Amino acid sequence: MSAEGRPDGVGKALSLLGIARRAGVLLVGQDQVFRAASRRKGLFVVTSEDCSPNVMRKALALDGEKTTCRALRGVGREELGRHIGVLSAQIAAIPADSGFAKKMALLLRQEGSGIDE
Numbered sequence: 001m002s003a004e005g006r007p008d009g010v011g012k013a014l015s016l017l018g019i020a021r022r023a024g025v026l027l028v029g030q031d032q033v034f035r036a037a038s039r040r041k042g043l044f045v046v047t048s049e050d051c052s053p054n055v056m057r058k059a060l061a062l063d064g065e066k067t068t069c070r071a072l073r074g075v076g077r078e079e080l081g082r083h084i085g086v087l088s089a090q091i092a093a094i095p096a097d098s099g100f101a102k103k104m105a106l107l108l109r110q111e112g113s114g115i116d117e
Helices: 010-022 030-037 053-062 079-086 100-112
Strands: 042-049 068-072 093-094
Touching: 010 068, 010 079, 010 093, 010 100, 030 042, 030 053, 030 093, 042 053, 042 079, 042 100, 053 068, 068 100, 093 100
Parallel strands: 042 068
Antiparallel strands: 042 093
16 A cells, blocks of 8 residues: 555556656646547546546547546545646546556556546
């Protein structure tokens, strides 16, 4: 377990999002994510567990061959925002072909319980 009481994979995935933000590859907020989804080959999208039904519906509509969407179980808007350096965030995304996305998928898959598919 991580210091915040999270399974290690989820805690590491949240930290990885912060690193991706500092590297300039993280998209934060529905405007950035949905705009990029219409232009990019693919995204690895994560949502907070308590994101609005409208955002969740749109995010799940992106889930498919090129874009992966996962809701982080037990991670609220404020916690997601805190890890990426903003006050609150419902949704964030990383280009699917990046090393960040591959590592994130691996971490969350290892934990299994850290994501809702």
